[in-house]
Amino acid sequence: MNYMPGTASLIQDIDKKHLVLLRDGRTLIGYLRSIDQFANLVLHQTVERIHVGKKYGDIPRGIFVVRGENVVLLGEIVSKESDTPLQQVSIEEILEEQRVEQQAKQESEKLKVQALKERGLSVPRADTLDEY
Amino acid sequence: MFRYPSLEDCPLDEDEDAFQALGEEDEDIDQFNDDTFGAGAVDDDWQEAHERLAELEDKAGSSREPDGPVGNDGDVLGDPEDALAERLTRLVIDNELEDPAIMQAVHTRDPPQPGGLNSSIWDSSAMLRRIRGPLLTQEMPSVSVLDYALPQRPPQARDEERDPSERALPRRSSSPIIGSPPVRAVPIGTPPKQAAIPNFNQQILCPKPVHIRATMQQRYPAPYGERMSPNQLCNVPNSSLLGHPFPHSVSPVLTHLQRAQLLGGAQAGRMSPSQFARVSGLVGSPLPSVNPKLLQGRVGQMMSPAGGFRAFFGAPPAPPPSQLPHPPGPGSHLQNLRPQPQMFRPDTTHLHPQHRRLLHQRQQQNRNQHRSLNGSGGDRGGHRSNHQEQIRKDPYANLMLQREKDWVSKIQMMQLQSTDPYLDDYYYQNYFQKLEKLAAAEEVHGDGPKKERTKLITPQVAKLEHTYKPVQFEGSLGKLTVSSVNNPRKMIDAVVTSRSEDDETKEKQVRDKRRQTLVTIEKTYSLLLDVEDYERRYLLSLEGERPALMGERKQKICDMYDNLRGKAPGQDRPSDDHFMQIMCIRKGKRLVARILPFLAPEQAADVLMATARNLPFLIKKDAQDEFGLSLLYLVLSRGEELQSSDTNTELMQDNQWTELMLMATRELLRIPQGALAKPVSIPSNLISLFSRYVDQQKLNLLETKLHLVRGIR
Numbered sequence: 064m065n066y067m068p069g070t071a072s073l074i075q076d077i078d079k080k081h082l083v084l085l086r087d088g089r090t091l092i093g094y095l096r097s098i099d100q101f102a103n104l105v106l107h108q109t110v111e112r113i114h115v116g117k118k119y120g121d122i123p124r125g126i127f128v129v130r131g132e133n134v135v136l137l138g139e140i141v142s143k144e145s146d147t148p149l150q151q152v153s154i155e156e157i158l159e160e161q162r163v164e165q166q167a168k169q170e171s172e173k174l175k176v177q178a179l180k181e182r183g184l185s186v187p188r189a190d191t192l193d194e195y
Numbered sequence: 196m197f198r199y200p201s202l203e204d205c206p207l208d209e210d211e212d213a214f215q216a217l218g219e220e221d222e223d224i225d226q227f228n229d230d231t232f233g234a235g236a237v238d239d240d241w242q243e244a245h246e247r248l249a250e251l252e253d254k255a256g257s258s259r260e261p262d263g264p265v266g267n268d269g270d271v272l273g274d275p276e277d278a279l280a281e282r283l284t285r286l287v288i289d290n291e292l293e294d295p296a297i298m299q300a301v302h303t304r305d306p307p308q309p310g311g312l313n314s315s316i317w318d319s320s321a322m323l324r325r326i327r328g329p330l331l332t333q334e335m336p337s338v339s340v341l342d343y344a345l346p347q348r349p350p351q352a353r354d355e356e357r358d359p360s361e362r363a364l365p366r367r368s369s370s371p372i373i374g375s376p377p378v379r380a381v382p383i384g385t386p387p388k389q390a391a392i393p394n395f396n397q398q399i400l401c402p403k404p405v406h407i408r409a410t411m412q413q414r415y416p417a418p419y420g421e422r423m424s425p426n427q428l429c430n431v432p433n434s435s436l437l438g439h440p441f442p443h444s445v446s447p448v449l450t451h452l453q454r455a456q457l458l459g460g461a462q463a464g465r466m467s468p469s470q471f472a473r474v475s476g477l478v479g480s481p482l483p484s485v486n487p488k489l490l491q492g493r494v495g496q497m498m499s500p501a502g503g504f505r506a507f508f509g510a511p512p513a514p515p516p517s518q519l520p521h522p523p524g525p526g527s528h529l530q531n532l533r534p535q536p537q538m539f540r541p542d543t544t545h546l547h548p549q550h551r552r553l554l555h556q557r558q559q560q561n562r563n564q565h566r567s568l569n570g571s572g573g574d575r576g577g578h579r580s581n582h583q584e585q586i587r588k589d590p591y592a593n594l595m596l597q598r599e600k601d602w603v604s605k606i607q608m609m610q611l612q613s614t615d616p617y618l619d620d621y622y623y624q625n626y627f628q629k630l631e632k633l634a635a636a637e638e639v640h641g642d643g644p645k646k647e648r649t650k651l652i653t654p655q656v657a658k659l660e661h662t663y664k665p666v667q668f669e670g671s672l673g674k675l676t677v678s679s680v681n682n683p684r685k686m687i688d689a690v691v692t693s694r695s696e697d698d699e700t701k702e703k704q705v706r707d708k709r710r711q712t713l714v715t716i717e718k719t720y721s722l723l724l725d726v727e728d729y730e731r732r733y734l735l736s737l738e739g740e741r742p743a744l745m746g747e748r749k750q751k752i753c754d755m756y757d758n759l760r761g762k763a764p765g766q767d768r769p770s771d772d773h774f775m776q777i778m779c780i781r782k783g784k785r786l787v788a789r790i791l792p793f794l795a796p797e798q799a800a801d802v803l804m805a806t807a808r809n810l811p812f813l814i815k816k817d818a819q820d821e822f823g824l825s826l827l828y829l830v831l832s833r834g835e836e837l838q839s840s841d842t843n844t845e846l847m848q849d850n851q852w853t854e855l856m857l858m859a860t861r862e863l864l865r866i867p868q869g870a871l872a873k874p875v876s877i878p879s880n881l882i883s884l885f886s887r888y889v890d891q892q893k894l895n896l897l898e899t900k901l902h903l904v905r906g907i908r
Contacts, residue, residue: 067604070611074600078592097595100606107591 073098076139081106083129083137090114091127092140102131113157115164118150120157617731712776716783719758722751723789755790756798760805771805778806778813 076095083091083104090113093106106127113120152160179186613619678684729748736744761773777783787806791799806813 067607070607072604072607074604077595077600078589094589094591096591097599098603100603105594107594 073102073104080140081137082140084135085129086133086135091124091129092121093124093127095137099131102134104129104131104134104137113161114149115157115160117148118152118157118160120152120154122154617728708776712773712780712783715758715773716777716780716786719755719786719790720782722755722758723786723793726751726755726793727789752793752795756794759787759790759802771809774802774805775809775812778809 073095077098079095081093081095083093083106085091089111091106091109091111093109095104096107097105104127106129109124109127110121111124113122176186611620617624726748729744733741733744759774759777778787787802791802794802
């Protein structure tokens with residue numbers, strides 16, 4: 064709050080570890096190195112974290128430059144990695160889990176649409192809407 | 196173009212006549228068209244040109260050290276380029292004039308000159324880097340990434356590509372503005388590409404002769420003292436608020452266009468003389484009346500974001516936010532700023548220790564008046580060690596320089612500028628007022644530790660009149676219809692048609708009536724907001740205007756009252772119908788509650804009587820509504836107070852009150868327990884009120900129902 068009290072500014076967050084949630088649902092964790100007035104972010108030593116249930120997996124990504132409009136929220140990570148009830152697994156495993164989860168979701172979605180269609184209702188397709 | 200020494204040398208000699216005719220024509224053309232064929236034309240013998248160039252190469256090649264076999268051999272393209280590159284690097288404007296985003300790359304050949312402390316070193320972080328290099332190795336074992344990564348890129352290539360592009364920036368910002376917002380050559384998002392460094396700076400830092408410097412002198416005719424960045428122009432009135440109104444200050448009253456142009460020019464890195472004339476023209480205008488409320492809190496907050504921008508203009512160095520009121524402006528009057536009683540130390544851990552130390556030295560030179568800061572040297576040492584630790588652990592820290600951070604916060608601050616903060620940022624202002632009242636109250640009560648509350652001062656910009664005048668060209672018939680953001684073209688001719696009464700059905704009438712009530716409520720609300728605002732305006736206005744303000748306020752209050760009760764009332768106000776309609780709507784109830792304090796006593800009494808008259812009806816409606824219920828309870832408690840105090844015996848004698856109470860209790864009893872809403876507050880004397888009118892059993896029922904017994908909430 065030193066720069067501009069009473070306002071929200073990312074300047075105090077620089078060089079700190081952050082978790083960034085993007086509009087497409089991805090979760091990035093990295094050190095915030097640089098910002099600009101549009102909240103475009105430069106993340107360093109970025110890791111994309113995939114969560115499925117109680118498990119998560121990290122994919123190292125390097126340096127990310129994120130356009131500000133795609134950020135849903137971000138927050139500083141203070142606690143250590145060991146302080147979480149979640150279980151870390153390997154990348155392959157988490158990707159597999161994710162695939163399974165996606166499949167299950169798709170199937171249930173299909174059933175839903177089918178049921179609605181039988182009743183004469185229709186839901187607009189999700190890809191035409193702005194998700195997240 | 197090939198030119199043969201004589202036509203006879205032409206290989207195709209078949210038609211001599213034709214060629215001779217051509218030759219004659221050629222001579223004719225020669226006479227007429229000197230530029231193309233005559234003296235003005237360059238003798239374009241490519242062979243000669245090539246030979247000339249080759250001579251150059253040889254000279255250049257011999258002056259340089261031989262690089263090996265590649266040196267002077269047949270590589271025609273490579274060598275001239277290198278020679279050119281060399282010459283360009285000498286010509287190029289110094290590294291300070293770079294975009295903070297790209298400045299890291301250059302590792303110049305100039306020897307580092309740490310001696311020039313009195314010059315504006317922080318205008319160039321590249322310069323800083325030069326200093327940093329040797330000093331770093333002495334002081335700190337760990338090095339930041341910046342020193343590793345970048346100097347290996349060939350600097351020549353960079354200079355080459357940079358320089359022509361900078362020269363080529365178009366001067367769009369001085370084009371006529373036709374009604375669209377001014378065009379920026381470089382979008383506002385980019386940090387300054389090139390800083391306008393005053394000449395003395397360059398003489399210290401870059402001793403090599405630079406041709407371009409001469410032209411730069413022409414471009415900046417205004418003396419150094421008069422040049423001010425747009426940000427400074429906005430800053431200056433704020434700084435003057437610190438108790439030094441000076442007559443010849445620069446007013447912030449730039450027109451929208453001028454400011455945009457200044458910014459646009461600033462972004463492009465150059466200011467045309469015309470813009471400077473405009474700027475210096477503003478110097479003479481008088482200071483506008485300033486808001487005394489801006490005196491509160493830290494002005495330093497405002498100064499710091501402008502740091503980066505000031506550096507850009509080559510004004511006195513960008514103060515880091517660690518230094519409080521650092522005089523930004525070139526004028527000496529600004530140096531008389533007195534520090535605020537409550538000093539505030541921001542987080543300085545982002546500054547490189549060298550940077551901070553040099554800055555500190557600089558501050559000490561500049562500010563002999565600010566004694567309080569000198570005592571903070573000890574603190575600074577503590578910060579430095581903290582920072583050293585940080586940089587040891589995180590070699591990638593501080594990739595974003597202080598200047599860049601200032602840049603971003605400056606942009607954010609600019610967005611907060613407003614002509615009327617109470618209009619644009621009402622809730623924030625109110626919130627801070629409340630906070631300050633709390634703090635003041637705390638201070639009065641206890642001797643608790645004085646918390647430093649830093650308040651963000653948003654610069655107040657004078658309101659500018661923007662009257663749009665459609666552009667006119669001389670000599671044209673009529674006016675152009677140019678549609679732009681500020682002047683949109685009318686697309687639809689919407690006409691309001693009122694319906695005739697006969698056609699409407701009953702339902703529609705009901706609906707319309709409700710809508711009309713809603714509209715009335717909204718109108719009255721606007722009046723109410725204005726009236727509530729008058730107090731504040733009263734404080735701000737000048738003496739002469741105050742009676743007028745009071746008159747306006749009274750008028751509005753009357754209007755509100757009329758709205759509530761219905762226009763053109765009959766003699767006796769036979770129907771409270773209009774009022775009842777308003778009271779049926781929740782927003783209307785709130786409106787009435789807010790208006791009540793403003794009304795004259797008779798009017799207030801009138802409103803209350805109307806409420807009371809129709810109370811049963813309202814109770815029925817309000818039982819579900821906690822707000823209504825609260826109001827009801829308040830009214831009842833008020834009646835109870837009156838009764839118990841016995842001042843108003845008329846109320847007792849009036850049967851209506853008794854009837855009212857009976858009806859109220861009946862309704863309350865009737866409503867099932869669950870449906871009864873929980874009001875905001877229950878006045879405590881309701882029990883005694885009810886006890887007058889009902890027997891014990893019902894009283895008990897009421898008590899449990901309304902949670903009147905203490906302990907049940």
